[in-house]
Structure formats: C-alpha cells, structure tokens
Amino acid sequence: MAPAKITDVASFGRPDEQDFFGPYQKGSERIASFFDSIVKLGVEFREQPTVRRDPKPTPATVQFGSLPKTGISYDELLKEFKSIADNSVNWGSPNWTGFPDAGNSVPSLGASLMIPLLNQNLANQDVCSPEATFKEMEVVHWLRSNLGYDTPEKYTNALEAGGILTIGGSLSNAIALIAAREYTFPDSGLYGLPVLPKYVRVLVPDVIEHYSIRSALSSISLGGANVVRVPVDDSFRMKLPELERCIDEERAAGRHVMACVAYAGDSRTMCIDNLDAIATILKRKNVWFHVDACHGQSLAFSYTHKHKLKGIERADSVTIDPHKVLWVTYACSFVLFKDPSTLAKVGVSTELILKTQWSLGQITPFIGSKGFDALKLWAAIKYFGNDGLSRLIDQRLALTAQIQDEVRARRNLILINETDINACIIMFFPESLQAGGQRISKDDMDELSGVNKALKMKIQDEGKYYIHGFPLRRVSHELVPVDWPVYILRTMNGNPLTSIESVKVILDEVERVGGQLWSAAQNGKKSGKAKL
Structure with missing residues (x-):
C-alpha cells in the first residue's frame, strides 16, 4: 500500500522560529544568549594556557550511538560544545611548539566569526557573492605582487586573477600539478593523456619530500609511484648536478618530466632550496617549476628575510598556506601562477556555474560551493599592513635563533639543523x-x-x-x-x-x-x- 500523500503544509506544524536566525528574530533573547554563550566558551578555550584542558589517551576503538530520534535544547547543546572544547587541542597556546598554526590573530578571528554569518558562496559573483569575490581577488593580487609576480593595474574578469583560494596545501599542490600536466600535455584535461601514466615523472627532493605530491599524482591518475627523488646535500637542498642528471636520464629512457617540486620551507626542517639556480636549470630544460612555499611564503612579508626567497618569482606555480604561517584560522590556502592564463586551462566549463565576468567557480577545480575564507587573510593584512607583518615574521625568526642557542647550551640535547625559517x-x-x-x-x-x-x-x-x-x-x-x-x-x-x-x-x-x-x-x- 502506497503511503498517503501529505499536501497540507500546516499538518507538519509550524517550525519554532527561535531555531532559525533571520530578520524576524531580531531582539530574541534566547538566540542572543545562545550566541553569547558560544563566544564565551570559545574565548575561554583560547585563554587556557595548557595545550589540552582534559587530556585523554588515544582510544584503540570507538563506538557511536544510533541517530538521535528527538532533539535537545540549546542548553544541552552548549554542554556538548563544552565537552568538545575540553577535549580539543589549543593550537594558540604558548606551550604549543610543534606547529606554527596558531590561528590566533584577533583580526582573523573576527573575520572567522563574520564568515558564517555572511554565508557567501564565491562560485558566482553576481548572484552569490557580489562583494566577497573581489576581496578574494584582492588578496590574490597582494600575494602575487608580494612574491614578485607581475600584476595588472586593472582586471577585466576572474580569469586574470592568477591564483585561487583552496582548503589546504595538499589541494593547492594538486591543482599546481594539474597545471603542470596541461603545460606538458596540452588539453589532456579534456582528451586524456597522450601517453601512459607510467611514462610521466615528477621530480622531488629526497628525504624531505612531502606526501601531498604523491597524493596529488594518485588523485589525478598519474601514479603516486612516479616521483623521482633527487639526491640532496646535508642541508636537504637538491644537488644541482643531480637534478640535471635526473632530468636527462628520465628523458633518455623515454619518460616525460612533467614538473619539478622544490620547497621554500619543507615541513620537516624548514630548508629553503636554491630556488634561483633550480629555476635556471628548469627553464633551460623546459620543465614546469613548482614551489611549495606553504611555510616559507611568510618571508615575502619580511623586509629582513625576503631575500631568502630569491628565485621564487621565476616559479610557474607557488602554493602558500596562510593558516600555517600568518595566524589565520583554518582553512586558508592559495595556489598562485606566474601566468594568470593558466587558470583557464585548469578550470571547468559548465552551465551550472554561471559564466559571468567574475565567476571564481570557473577557475577553482574540485570545489563547487566556496566559502568566504579569504576574508580571514584580508582582515589580517588590512589590520597589520606589511610593516606589522614584517615585524612579526622577524620576531618569529629571532625567537628561532634563541631556541637554537638554548638547545646548543643544554648538555642532554643536540641540534640537528641550522634552519632557514x-x-x-x-x-x-x-x-x-x-x-x-x-x-x-x-x-x-x-x-x-x-x-x-x-x-x-x-x-x-x-x-x-x-x-x-x-x-x-x-x-x-x-x-x-x-x-x-x-x-x-x-x-x-x-x-x-x-x-x-x-x-x-x-x-x-x-x-x-x-x-x-x-x-x-x-x-x-x-x-x-x-x-x-
């Protein structure tokens, strides 16, 4: 027997208007109290000095209950939120020294509160994000200019942006390798590779290679095993004669060198490779040059340390992670291209995304609906300015030098590396x-x-x-x-x-x-x- 059709909306009952937020809930004490309590809970979490308030050992197994049949109250939900906070890691604690992802700049946190309230979708500018689209483009403009890429005085469409925001460095690296694929094998995104993937190679430095490169190659069906590890010296920089040898040997064996990846601050040692010399070799060999600068890009804001990035402006693509190094909350990553026209080759063409003048959805692979995460970095740059960012970066590296001196002075510790960052x-x-x-x-x-x-x-x-x-x-x-x-x-x-x-x-x-x-x-x- 078929279920009866219900056509009378009233038979469902009216939703509680206090469960949704909009113009008719203005002045609601219940909603205001709920939001105030959430902010207070988050602020108290950030103010705790310890890394974890209520540490528990990692469980060997976990079990989950069945789907809740009935809901809970706002007060009960707040208790659940507090339990989550008590068992979370405070990356902004001064005692957290494993990673730099503090995400604790006040301008960025303020922007992070605004983003879900504005709830803009940057896939289409004219319909979904009339102002937010231009803020992301402005951030990309600042970042490209700061790296030394050419930027126009005026833009006429989104395809000229020369970079896009993504949700993380791994995705940013994947998009850069798609661009390298299109450079090496034009129109391969449309018609497929003209060669078998086993004949494609990507060069990476040995020892410090980041997993995201192999992951990207796997994701775009080029084979995670098709990386060639270039020997490195004791400072984990690629040996330049070995780089040339690897390119020549792979080509002599009938394989296509699609790209070479170098690090401006690898995730283990923060070594910055010899970018300028690598760029010279790769230009002569006609190989796409990608720089993973997810950590090192921060030095571009430093008047003191920017010189360490010499040659990065010659890279065909660069990835950066402000959520790692510029005190903004997750997620905020960018991939930038020397030639802005590259974006048109890695983008999509579909009627579902309006092909309007400023539609970022045309140039953002893998991401459909897209949040306004660029606001976090936009707010930080506007608030601190280059002068303020430079001071903060210089203070960071000065502290690093102090830490290295402290380790050297201790009898039961040894210092392994002299870091660039x-x-x-x-x-x-x-x-x-x-x-x-x-x-x-x-x-x-x-x-x-x-x-x-x-x-x-x-x-x-x-x-x-x-x-x-x-x-x-x-x-x-x-x-x-x-x-x-x-x-x-x-x-x-x-x-x-x-x-x-x-x-x-x-x-x-x-x-x-x-x-x-x-x-x-x-x-x-x-x-x-x-x-x-």
Missing part, C-alpha cells in the same frame, strides 16, 4: 653518549630514537605542552650514524605569544622525561628486560 630539529641525546664526540652505534641510535619517540608521546598525552616528533631517513650530525634512520623532535614556533621562557620550560620537560626513559632503558638492559 623556524624549525629547530633536535634530539634528546644523553651527555654520556656525547663523550669523545664519536658517532654512536646503530643499536644505540635505534634505542635513542625509541626514547625520543616515547618522550614525545608522554609529553603529548599529559596535555600541558607539545613538541613534535617524526622519523627521518637520515640526518647529518657528527654523533649520528651515517645514512641511518632516526626519530627526531622539532619545535616550530609560530605563535607570537610564545617566548623563549616558555620554550625553556618545554625543553626542561624534554630533558626530564628523556632522562627518566633513558635511565629506565639502561636499567632494563642490566636486568635483562626488553628495551623500549
């Missing part, structure tokens, strides 16, 4: 193992890596501080075995509220916990118990 690669390394200045054995190195990993997890689980840690296939240090994998620790300061005093406390904790774990491991060996 703001990442200090360190290890807990007991003074007893440093005696004589000789390389330790591979067995001791493996044990010490285990201690560093364990102390990182212990500090993380306690929730008061955070220092990052990860494995590297090799490092260059006089005490570390040559070409041997290690687990290292890293500070990456990005929060203007973090001081050398707060970092000293964290390093104290690293030495304290590391010392306990190392002693326990040595005592375990003496008693015949298993190592860490």
Whole structure:
C-alpha cells in the first residue's frame, strides 16, 4: 500500500522560529544568549594556557550511538560544545611548539566569526557573492605582487586573477600539478593523456619530500609511484648536478618530466632550496617549476628575510598556506601562477556555474560551493599592513635563533639543523653518549630514537605542552650514524605569544622525561628486560 500523500503544509506544524536566525528574530533573547554563550566558551578555550584542558589517551576503538530520534535544547547543546572544547587541542597556546598554526590573530578571528554569518558562496559573483569575490581577488593580487609576480593595474574578469583560494596545501599542490600536466600535455584535461601514466615523472627532493605530491599524482591518475627523488646535500637542498642528471636520464629512457617540486620551507626542517639556480636549470630544460612555499611564503612579508626567497618569482606555480604561517584560522590556502592564463586551462566549463565576468567557480577545480575564507587573510593584512607583518615574521625568526642557542647550551640535547625559517630539529641525546664526540652505534641510535619517540608521546598525552616528533631517513650530525634512520623532535614556533621562557620550560620537560626513559632503558638492559 502506497503511503498517503501529505499536501497540507500546516499538518507538519509550524517550525519554532527561535531555531532559525533571520530578520524576524531580531531582539530574541534566547538566540542572543545562545550566541553569547558560544563566544564565551570559545574565548575561554583560547585563554587556557595548557595545550589540552582534559587530556585523554588515544582510544584503540570507538563506538557511536544510533541517530538521535528527538532533539535537545540549546542548553544541552552548549554542554556538548563544552565537552568538545575540553577535549580539543589549543593550537594558540604558548606551550604549543610543534606547529606554527596558531590561528590566533584577533583580526582573523573576527573575520572567522563574520564568515558564517555572511554565508557567501564565491562560485558566482553576481548572484552569490557580489562583494566577497573581489576581496578574494584582492588578496590574490597582494600575494602575487608580494612574491614578485607581475600584476595588472586593472582586471577585466576572474580569469586574470592568477591564483585561487583552496582548503589546504595538499589541494593547492594538486591543482599546481594539474597545471603542470596541461603545460606538458596540452588539453589532456579534456582528451586524456597522450601517453601512459607510467611514462610521466615528477621530480622531488629526497628525504624531505612531502606526501601531498604523491597524493596529488594518485588523485589525478598519474601514479603516486612516479616521483623521482633527487639526491640532496646535508642541508636537504637538491644537488644541482643531480637534478640535471635526473632530468636527462628520465628523458633518455623515454619518460616525460612533467614538473619539478622544490620547497621554500619543507615541513620537516624548514630548508629553503636554491630556488634561483633550480629555476635556471628548469627553464633551460623546459620543465614546469613548482614551489611549495606553504611555510616559507611568510618571508615575502619580511623586509629582513625576503631575500631568502630569491628565485621564487621565476616559479610557474607557488602554493602558500596562510593558516600555517600568518595566524589565520583554518582553512586558508592559495595556489598562485606566474601566468594568470593558466587558470583557464585548469578550470571547468559548465552551465551550472554561471559564466559571468567574475565567476571564481570557473577557475577553482574540485570545489563547487566556496566559502568566504579569504576574508580571514584580508582582515589580517588590512589590520597589520606589511610593516606589522614584517615585524612579526622577524620576531618569529629571532625567537628561532634563541631556541637554537638554548638547545646548543643544554648538555642532554643536540641540534640537528641550522634552519632557514623556524624549525629547530633536535634530539634528546644523553651527555654520556656525547663523550669523545664519536658517532654512536646503530643499536644505540635505534634505542635513542625509541626514547625520543616515547618522550614525545608522554609529553603529548599529559596535555600541558607539545613538541613534535617524526622519523627521518637520515640526518647529518657528527654523533649520528651515517645514512641511518632516526626519530627526531622539532619545535616550530609560530605563535607570537610564545617566548623563549616558555620554550625553556618545554625543553626542561624534554630533558626530564628523556632522562627518566633513558635511565629506565639502561636499567632494563642490566636486568635483562626488553628495551623500549
């Protein structure tokens, strides 16, 4: 028996007008109280000094209840929000030194509150975002100009923008590689590749290569295995003769070198590659040059450190992540192109997106409806100006130098790298193992890596501080075995509220916990118990 059709809207009952927000809810105390409570909850979360208010160990399994049959009240919902906040990580804490993504600039936070209230869709300008579209284009204009790309005095349509906002660096890198594909194989987005994907190659630096490049190649069916790792020197910069050799050998074998990716601040060591020299080689070899500057682009705002990016203006594409390095909240990433006409080649053509003069939906692959996230960076740039941003970036790098000096002065820590930006690669390394200045054995190195990993997890689980840690296939240090994998620790300061005093406390904790774990491991060996 077919269900009865209900045509009388009144039979459903009227919705509670306090459940929705619009012009008829002006003056509603219930809605105003709910919003006020949410803001208060968020502010209290941001004001907590610890990384996690109520840390809990990572569960081995999770279970979820069934779909709720009946709803809850605003007060009950606020309790749920508080529980979520209590178990969340405060990336803006001065004690959070693992990543620079503080997202705590007041102008950006203010913009973040405005974005959902405005609820603009930047896919179509004239219908959905009459003002927001131009704010994103203005931010792209500023960023391209700041990198050294040519920018017009006037724009006549969205296709001339020369860059777009995306939801993250991985997507930005993927779009850059689509552009490289179109450059190497014109119209391949429309008709498909003229060669088998197994004959396509993308060059990346060895050791520090970011996973997003392989992920992008997998996503666009070019094969994540088709990367060629160019040997790097002890500072993790590509060896230029090796770069040329890789290109020549791949082409001699009948393969197509679609792009070369270099880093202006790789995510592990913050090394900036020799961009200018790489650009010269790639131009001569006719290879698309992509720079992942998701971290390093911030130096373009610094009057003191901008020179470190020399050659970035020669790149065919550049990706940047303001949510990592410019104190704006998630998500805010951009991919920029030297030649603005590139966007037309990676965009879409559909009647569902109005082909109007200023439609950004035409040039934003993978994203349909698009939020006004550019407002966060627009607000920060407008508020601080280049002068203010330059001071903040210079302060960040000055703190990095202080941290490196502090690590050098500590008896049970070693500094692995001299960073170009703001990442200090360190290890807990007991003074007893440093005696004589000789390389330790591979067995001791493996044990010490285990201690560093364990102390990182212990500090993380306690929730008061955070220092990052990860494995590297090799490092260059006089005490570390040559070409041997290690687990290292890293500070990456990005929060203007973090001081050398707060970092000293964290390093104290690293030495304290590391010392306990190392002693326990040595005592375990003496008693015949298993190592860490």
